[in-house]
Amino acid sequence: xxxxxxxxxxxxxxxxxxxxxxxxxxxxxxxxxxxxxxxxxxxxxxxxxxxxxxxxxxxxxxxxxxxxxxxxxxxxxxxxxxxxxxxxxxxxxxxxxxxxxxxxxxxxxxxxxxxxxxxxxxxxxxxxxxxxxxxxxxxxxxxxxxxxxxxxxxxxxxxxxxxxxxxxxxxxxxxxxxx
Numbered sequence: 001x002x003x004x005x006x007x008x009x010x011x012x013x014x015x016x017x018x019x020x021x022x023x024x025x026x027x028x029x030x031x032x033x034x035x036x037x038x039x040x041x042x043x044x045x046x047x048x049x050x051x052x053x054x055x056x057x058x059x060x061x062x063x064x065x066x067x068x069x070x071x072x073x074x075x076x077x078x079x080x081x082x083x084x085x086x087x088x089x090x091x092x093x094x095x096x097x098x099x100x101x102x103x104x105x106x107x108x109x110x111x112x113x114x115x116x117x118x119x120x121x122x123x124x125x126x127x128x129x130x131x132x133x134x135x136x137x138x139x140x141x142x143x144x145x146x147x148x149x150x151x152x153x154x155x156x157x158x159x160x161x162x163x164x165x166x167x168x169x170x171x172x173x174x175x176x177x178x179x
Contacts, residue, residue: 002062004102006109009055009071014043016068017057020092029127029154049073052178053087054113058102069094072106074114077123085120085175091136103136111140115168118178122168127152128160142166 009017018039025036037045049055053074059066070093077086089110091103111122124142126133142164150158 002060004105005059005061006056006105007059008050009046009057009073011043011046013057013068013071014046015039017046017071017092018042020068020070020094023095024092029152029157029159030130030133032127032152032154032159034154045073049075052076053119054110054117056106056110056113058093058106069097070102070106072103072110074110074119074122077121084178085118087114087119087122089114089122089124098132104139107136107140111166111168118176119168120171120175121165123163123165125161125163128162134162137164137166140166 018037018041021031021042022036024030025033046055053076055073056071057068058070058072060069061067070091072089072091074087074089077083077088089107091106091110093102093106114122122142123145124133124137126137128147143166145163145165147160147162149160151161152159
């Protein structure tokens with residue numbers, strides 16, 4: 001029987017995360033990156049996210065051992081100081097593992113971790129069309145903010161990006177510095 005578990009990523013997970021991300025970069029418009037990052041760049045990204053936000057992986061553990069099948073992470077929403085309680089979140093799963101609850105498991109843990117660290121708002125941008133991502137974000141309590149029309153060009157066409165956001169923690173409490 002295969003067990004799934006969410007855990008903190010380490011730089012040793014970089015090759016698996018790069019392999020998961022590569023088909024999104026090269027074969028879809030879900031991400032606006034046009035060159036797939038290698039393991040070294042992914043390790044840098046994991047380390048940076050772990051310093052102030054979070055990067056998690058979803059593992060499937062079976063008789064053959066553990067296999068990373070997805071990841072979710074947070075990073076800064078904007079660089080200016082007043083935005084420091086807000087973050088941008090993303091989730092990626094191996095293409096054949098979408099729609100099985102892995103994204104929900106990753107995001108639930110990620111959002112809980114971010115709230116515990118003092119973040120107050122999570123935002124996510126979704127290139128359109130992407131109904132599966134829309135359903136995932138809605139199920140986790142994200143609310144529509146708006147859509148930037150024709151904001152990115154990839155694979156021979158213009159693409160819209162819809163933004164959603166979700167409150168983290170107590171909205172009425174004075175913020176403390178994110179940990």
